[in-house]
Amino acid sequence: MSSTALxxxxxxxxxxxxxxxxxxxGRDRQxxxxxxxxxxLESEMRQIRDISDGIADAEAGxxxxxxxxxxxxxKRADNSPD
Structure with missing residues (x-):
């Protein structure tokens, strides 16, 4: 894969x-x-996909x-150990 300076x-x-x-x-900055x-980028794209999936679910009812x-x-709070 070729790379471009950034x-x-x-x-x-x-x-x-x-x-x-x-x-x-023992690794360099790059x-x-x-x-x-x-x-x-992976995290942000996952969030965008999840939001898109949620919107599609909502639009589908x-x-x-x-x-x-x-x-x-x-129920979850009632079962909490705190």
């Missing part, structure tokens, strides 16, 4: 933390930035009434 601004504290991580793991970006939701939460 640049952005980071504050000094973030750079110091990144450098500490790189030093501790490796950690790629890992972080990949995980972030697959809804739960508020009283059922409330009863489930009350």
């Amino acid at each position: 640049s952005f601004q980071a504050d000094q504290e973030t750079l110091q933390t990144l450098d500490q991580l790189a030093s501790a793991t 490796y950690h930035l790629q890992q972080a970006l990949s995980r972030y 697959n809804l739960t009434d508020i009283e059922s939701v409330r009863a489930g939460w009350v």
Whole structure:
């Protein structure tokens, strides 16, 4: 897979933390930035898919009434060890 250079601004504290991580793991900045970006994008895309799935369910009429939701939460709270 080909790659394209990407640049952005980071504050000094973030750079110091990144450098500490790189030093501790024996990996370079680029490796950690790629890992972080990949995980972030995966998480954000999962959230977008989940929202889209929820909207599709709602549009299809697959809804739960508020009283059922409330009863489930009350039951859960009643069974809580706290």
